[in-house]
Amino acid sequence: MLAVAYWLHLKMMAASAFDGFFQIVWPLFFATAAFLLYQQSKDPHALVYAGLGSSVMGIWSVIATTASSLLQRERWTGTLELLVVAPTRFALVLVPITTAMATLGLYSMVATLVWGRVLFGISVPVVHPVLFGLAIVVSILSISLIGFLLSVVVVRYRTAWALGNLLEYPGWLICGFLVPLSLFPAWVGWVAYALPPTWGMQAIRDASSGGAAGLDLLMCLGLGLLYGALGALLSETVLRSARANATVSLT
Amino acid sequence: MSSVRVFFVGGLISFRALFSWLNPWIYVPAMLVAPIFQILLFAYIGRSAGVGSDSFFLIGNALQYSAIPCLFAMAQAIAGERYGHTLGIVMVTPARRLPLFLGRSLPVVVNGFVVSMFSLVAGALVLGVGIPGSAWLPLALVVAVAAASCTGFGLLNAALALRVREIAVMTNVLFGLLLVFCGVNVALDALPGWMAAVGRRLPLTHAIEAARGLAGGASLGDVSGLVGTELLVGAVYAALGVLLLGVLEVEGRRRATLEMQ
Numbered sequence: 001m002l003a004v005a006y007w008l009h010l011k012m013m014a015a016s017a018f019d020g021f022f023q024i025v026w027p028l029f030f031a032t033a034a035f036l037l038y039q040q041s042k043d044p045h046a047l048v049y050a051g052l053g054s055s056v057m058g059i060w061s062v063i064a065t066t067a068s069s070l071l072q073r074e075r076w077t078g079t080l081e082l083l084v085v086a087p088t089r090f091a092l093v094l095v096p097i098t099t100a101m102a103t104l105g106l107y108s109m110v111a112t113l114v115w116g117r118v119l120f121g122i123s124v125p126v127v128h129p130v131l132f133g134l135a136i137v138v139s140i141l142s143i144s145l146i147g148f149l150l151s152v153v154v155v156r157y158r159t160a161w162a163l164g165n166l167l168e169y170p171g172w173l174i175c176g177f178l179v180p181l182s183l184f185p186a187w188v189g190w191v192a193y194a195l196p197p198t199w200g201m202q203a204i205r206d207a208s209s210g211g212a213a214g215l216d217l218l219m220c221l222g223l224g225l226l227y228g229a230l231g232a233l234l235s236e237t238v239l240r241s242a243r244a245n246a247t248v249s250l251t
Numbered sequence: 252m253s254s255v256r257v258f259f260v261g262g263l264i265s266f267r268a269l270f271s272w273l274n275p276w277i278y279v280p281a282m283l284v285a286p287i288f289q290i291l292l293f294a295y296i297g298r299s300a301g302v303g304s305d306s307f308f309l310i311g312n313a314l315q316y317s318a319i320p321c322l323f324a325m326a327q328a329i330a331g332e333r334y335g336h337t338l339g340i341v342m343v344t345p346a347r348r349l350p351l352f353l354g355r356s357l358p359v360v361v362n363g364f365v366v367s368m369f370s371l372v373a374g375a376l377v378l379g380v381g382i383p384g385s386a387w388l389p390l391a392l393v394v395a396v397a398a399a400s401c402t403g404f405g406l407l408n409a410a411l412a413l414r415v416r417e418i419a420v421m422t423n424v425l426f427g428l429l430l431v432f433c434g435v436n437v438a439l440d441a442l443p444g445w446m447a448a449v450g451r452r453l454p455l456t457h458a459i460e461a462a463r464g465l466a467g468g469a470s471l472g473d474v475s476g477l478v479g480t481e482l483l484v485g486a487v488y489a490a491l492g493v494l495l496l497g498v499l500e501v502e503g504r505r506r507a508t509l510e511m512q
Contacts, residue, residue, distance in 0.1 A: 022420045029427030034296055036437045041300040159276040166280040169288030179295040 001088065005096035013104055023104055024111040027058035031112050034178050035120045051113065051122035052208060053177035056201055058108025059143055060171045067098050067147030068164025071155045075249060084248055090239050091232035095148050102144035109136070127210030131217075135207045138217055139200030142224025146196060149231035155238050176201045196223040254350040261346075262354025269331030270324045270362075282362075286316035286370035287377060293436045294378055303436070305378045310462045311435035313370035315455055317363035317398045318429050322422045324359040325405030328352070329412035330419075339510050342500060352409070352496060356402045356489070363398030364391075382466050389471040390462055396478055397458035400485025401429075404454045406492030413499035413509070434459055454488060457481040 014020060031054035038050040071094075074080040083093050116122035126132045150167075154160035173179060174188055175197040181189050192198045196219075203216035242248045272278055290312040297303040332338035341351075368391060375382055382390070408425060412418040429435070432442075432450040439447040439456070450456045458481040461474035471478075503509040 018417050018420060022423065026423060026427065029430055032431050033293070033436050036431075036442065037293075037296050037302055038300045040302045040437070040441055046300060157276070159274060162272075162277040162280045166285050166288075169285060169292055173288060173292045173295065178292070179299050183295055183298055 002092060002096050005093070006100050009097045009100035010103055013100055020104070020107060023058065023062055024108050027054065027061050027108050028112060028115055030054070030057065030172070031115065032119075035116060035122070039120065047116075047120060047122045048124055049205075050178060051116040051120075051124050052205055053201065054116065055109040055112040055124075056139065056197070056204060057172055057177050058112060059102055059105030059140060060175065060177070060197055061168050062101050062105040062108070063098065063143050063147035064150075064167040064171055065161070065164045066101050067144075067151045068154050068167070069161035070094070070097060070101075070147075070151040072158065072160055078249075081248055084239060084243070089232070090235045091148070091228075094151060094231075094235065095144070095228070098147035098151060099141065099144040101147060102140045105140065105143075106136075124208060126208055128207045128213070131207035131213050132204065135200065135203035135213055135217055135220075138221050138224070139197065139204065142196035142200055142220050142227075145224040145228035145231065149227045149234070152231050152235045152238055155242065171195075171197065174198075194223070196220045196227065199223065254347050257346045258350035258354035258357070261351065262357050265328060265355045266324065266358035266362075269327045269335075270359075271327075271331075272320075272323070282320060282366045283369055283373075285319075286313065286366065287373055289316060290370065290374040291377065297436070303438075306380045306382070306466055307438075307463065308436060309371065309374045309378055309380050310466055311433075311459050313367055313374055314394060314397050314459050314462055315429055315433060315435040316370050317367040317394070317401050318404075318426045318455065320366050321359055321363040321398060321401040322405045322408050322425055323419070324362065325356065325402060325409040326412050326418045326422050328355045328359075329409045333412075333510060336510065342504070342509060348497060348500075349493060352406065352493060353489075356406060359405065360395070360399045360402045363401060364395045367394045367398060383468065386465045386468075389465050389474075392471070393458050393462045393465060393474070393478060393481075396481050396485075397455055397462075400454040400458060400481050400488070403485035403487075403489030403492065406489050407495060408492075410492050410495035410499055413496065413503050429453060429455055432456075452484070454481070454485050457484065 034050045034054055035047065038046045071080060074083060084090065086093060113124060154163055157163060174184065174192045175195055176192065181192055199216045199220035203213040203220055206213035206216060267273065272281055290309055293312055294305045294308040297308050329338065332341050371394065408422060411421060415421050432446055433453055433456040434450055439450055442450065457477040461477035464474045
């Protein structure tokens with residue numbers, strides 16, 4: 001059921017060429033600004049750093065901005081009640097949707113890598129291709145599980161899209177996409193290391209440069225599953241509350 | 252008298268009715284907190300790359316962020332009417348179009364000014380950027396000019412909303428173009444020539460340069476040329492916007508596409 005739901009949602013989300021174009025183009029503006037900035041440093045390693053980081057930013061963007069308004073969109077289309085009364089756990093309904101969303105971030109990732117290569121001559125080395133691919137898959141899964149938790153947490157917040165948009169910049173800032181964590185105060189590092197994208201980003205960088213990505217990969221997966229479990233627990237509570245208060249279809 | 256009422260009263264009512272982001276649950280995260288994170292993001296990228304100063308990124312991004320309220324609110328002036336099924340009603344009124352649409356721009360300029368000034372003050376506090384006390388008043392003037400100029404650009408975007416259904420996406424793309432081309436994070440002389448040339452024809456570019464000059468100790472007189480150019484650029488976009496609104500209104504009536512959702 002998970003696979004079928006994932007595939008159906010992926011096809012539905014990919015149906016709008018305009019949205020797809022935007023998901024590719026939006027992170028490209030920020031990637032371009034970052035490339036132009038790092039280009040001034042005259043350090044080719046800095047450009048590779050920015051190239052890899054920018055490419056993962058899009059996955060975070062898709063999840064931060066869209067997962068937060070996921071349930072609200074189901075409300076608008078009148079399908080939330082149908083999902084709620086489906087004879088399956090609510091978490092199993094939502095996870096395929098957020099996973100499909102994160103998968104769409106792959107478009108953006110590939111586009112950013114191509115953009116960096118063609119316009120800025122950024123050649124990203126991939127020393128461990130298998131590990132590199134695995135790190136991307138695990139990062140997508142973990143980010144989608146954060147998205148799942150986010151979609152559940154903000155279910156009572158009718159303007160959740162604004163919160164989702166707000167989360168985009170902090171994620172870009174502290175997850176090590178474009179700025180090394182060593183530049184931040186120590187407490188920011190603690191917050192960053194509690195988020196799977198930070199570990200996923202490190203794993204992708206390690207797999208690219210030939211470093212040991214195993215621990216980062218495990219931490220990314222473990223934290224993602226933890227957020228997923230938290231989301232599953234919360235979803236039942238939130239659902240009970242919404243049904244008891246008759247707020248399921250409150251728009 | 253009717254045109255004056257349409258300009259002031261109609262403009263304010265439309266802004267309050269159509270710009271749903273005035274809800275504090277949206278306004279605070281989208282207008283007050285997000286720009287601070289945009290400033291921090293680029294200031295830290297600059298620190299990481301060893302390029303620019305905090306002041307450079309603070310001013311560039313604080314002024315550029317006025318594009319969010321200015322572009323989105325102007326787009327909503329058309330798209331919001333369409334969504335509420337009132338666009339047809341507005342378009343059949345005998346009200347003159349100039350006060351009708353320019354009146355909708357005035358509250359947008361004020362809001363853009365508030366957002367940019369808040370970002371500038373809060374960003375300076377967070378990053379510990381010291382701007383001379385004497386620079387704040389002329390800075391406020393430049394920020395107001397930037398907001399007005401960007402609203403002129405927004406008027407052109409609003410006109411496109413008569414034909415483009417996904418105007419929110421279009422607006423985000425315009426925001427991204429302003430981010431890359433207007434010398435927000437990379438000085439114009441460090442951009443490739445063609446990008447700098449495009450940037451000089453866009454709103455915000457000259458205002459950002461003027462604001463940086465003021466923060467660096469220049470007087471208002473020193474940057475008056477840049478401020479004048481910024482006003483001119485904004486006025487040209489506003490004029491193009493009004494013109495295009497007229498053309499696309501006629502076209503929309505002819506093709507029956509005004510209320511196409």
